[in-house]
Structures are given as C-alpha cells and as structure tokens.
Amino acid sequence: MVGKLYKILLVEDEKILSDNLKLILESEGFFVEVLENGKEAEEHLEKISQYDVVVLDVMMPYMDGFDVCRKIRSKNKDVPVIFLTARDDVEDKIKGLNIGADDYLTKPFHTKELLLRIQNLLKRTKKTAEEVIIGNCKINFYSYEIICEERNYQLSQREVRILELLYNNAGKVISRDEILDKIWGVEVYPTPRTIDNFIVNLRKIIEPDPKNPRHLISVRGVGYKLVL
Structure with missing residues (x-):
C-alpha cells in the first residue's frame, strides 16, 4: 500500500486492460481516473496538475499518446508521464522520451512492474519531507499521524492531503476551488463548505486556540493559507 492518496490519470483505450489496472492500482491505495482516448485526455489538460502520475497509451483513437504528451508538456513540465505501448521499437521509445515522457513500458507487462515504476517516479518527484513541523505539531x-504536545492523532487521507497542499505552498493563499480540484478531483465534487469543515477540524488539533488561529489562516472570499 502507498502511504498517501496519490492520483493517477490512466489514458488507455483497451477497456479490459484499463479496468484491470484501475482495480490493481486502487487496491494499492491510489486514486485512479480512466480516460478512453486522446481526445478525452486533451479535454482534461486544464486539470493535469491535480494528478501525481499520468499513464498514457501510445496507440489510441482520435489522438495518439505522443501528441497528448506534447500537449501535457505545454501545460505542465513536472507531472511524470509513463508511456504504455504494444510496439517494441527503439525509435518509438526515443521519440517518447524526447517528447517528455519519464518512462516507457512495452505491452504485455506485469502489473507489479508498472507499480514499481510509478512508485519510483513518485519518490523522484516527491516535494514534501516525510515529517514536517507546523507550530507545536509534528x-x-x-503514516497520517500528528503529534501535538505529546498527544497523538490519526488524520484521514484528505486531511493529510489538504495539509500537504498548504505546506507545499506555505504563505500562499490557496483558493477553495483549487483545494477541491486537487484533493477531490473531477468525479467527486463537494461544496466549498466541505473545505471549511475540514479546516475547522484541523484547527482543533493544530492550533493552541482554534478560534484565533495562527497557522491555518482564512482569507475571506478566497481560501486558506498556512503560516509556519
């Protein structure tokens, strides 16, 4: 199992394969969204930054994986991309890597190999230390654990992801819409009030005085920022 809720975008037109990969990756703790062709992937480009890894088939209808990868890189140069292809051709691999892919896997492959490659890319691109300090809390x-003044608390996956997002952007105001996009994604879309409820709960743990927060700060009409 992975230690946090990473989000994977899987673009694959072979339904049996995509269904199997989704099932296996979700059993390992990933959130997986599946698209069936390059055209659908193109329509998701504005939200590409919400994903931690993109797994992209090369041979697809409407738009092939190479063109999709080019468009991804025009929007986001950091999100890791893994190509899947049935063509075991060196020139194709070189082309894919030159376009901006981070890895290349030839079909048929063992799902454990794909899982290991995803995990290696996540380790390489990980931005946050395993443990961080916010106020008097570690x-x-x-592990989703937080220790505040020798008291241990267990956080939910979404509480952890909200804190991590704010920590990676400490001092910067993050809008409620951005939090919803990056933590809940496109399939489940609650109201902005949901974010407020999560922040209230986190303040009860982190803040010495939750009614007068020093770390999880509200910016009226916009969102929240973290002050370390």
Whole structure:
C-alpha cells in the first residue's frame, strides 16, 4: 500500500486492460481516473496538475499518446508521464522520451512492474519531507499521524492531503476551488463548505486556540493559507 492518496490519470483505450489496472492500482491505495482516448485526455489538460502520475497509451483513437504528451508538456513540465505501448521499437521509445515522457513500458507487462515504476517516479518527484513541523505539531504525511504536545492523532487521507497542499505552498493563499480540484478531483465534487469543515477540524488539533488561529489562516472570499 502507498502511504498517501496519490492520483493517477490512466489514458488507455483497451477497456479490459484499463479496468484491470484501475482495480490493481486502487487496491494499492491510489486514486485512479480512466480516460478512453486522446481526445478525452486533451479535454482534461486544464486539470493535469491535480494528478501525481499520468499513464498514457501510445496507440489510441482520435489522438495518439505522443501528441497528448506534447500537449501535457505545454501545460505542465513536472507531472511524470509513463508511456504504455504494444510496439517494441527503439525509435518509438526515443521519440517518447524526447517528447517528455519519464518512462516507457512495452505491452504485455506485469502489473507489479508498472507499480514499481510509478512508485519510483513518485519518490523522484516527491516535494514534501516525510515529517514536517507546523507550530507545536509534528506531522507524518505517510503514516497520517500528528503529534501535538505529546498527544497523538490519526488524520484521514484528505486531511493529510489538504495539509500537504498548504505546506507545499506555505504563505500562499490557496483558493477553495483549487483545494477541491486537487484533493477531490473531477468525479467527486463537494461544496466549498466541505473545505471549511475540514479546516475547522484541523484547527482543533493544530492550533493552541482554534478560534484565533495562527497557522491555518482564512482569507475571506478566497481560501486558506498556512503560516509556519
């Protein structure tokens, strides 16, 4: 199992394969969204930054994986991309890597190999230390534990992801819409009030005085920022 709720975008037109990969990756603790072709992937480009890894088939209808990868890189140069292809051709691999892919896997492959490659890319691109300090609290983003003044608390996956997002952007105001996009994604879309409820609960743990917060700060009409 992975230690946090990473989000994977899987673009694959072979339904049996995509269904199997989704099932296996979700059993390992990933959130997986599946798209069936390059055109659908193109329509998701504005939200590409919400994903931690993109797994992309090369041969697809409407738009092939190479063109999709080019468009992804025009929007986001950091999100890791893994190509899947039935063509075991060196020139194709070189082309894919030159376009901006981070890895290349030839079909048929063992799902354990794909899982290991995803995990290696996540380790390489990980931005947050395993443990961080916010105020008087020590937070472990991988065990979901938080220790505040010798009291232990267990956080939910979404509480951890909200804290991690704010920590990676400390001092910057993050809008409620951005939090919803990056934590809940496109399939489940609650109201902005949901974010407020999560922040209230986190303040009860982190803040010495939750009614007068020093770390999880509200910015009226916009969202929240973290002050370390």
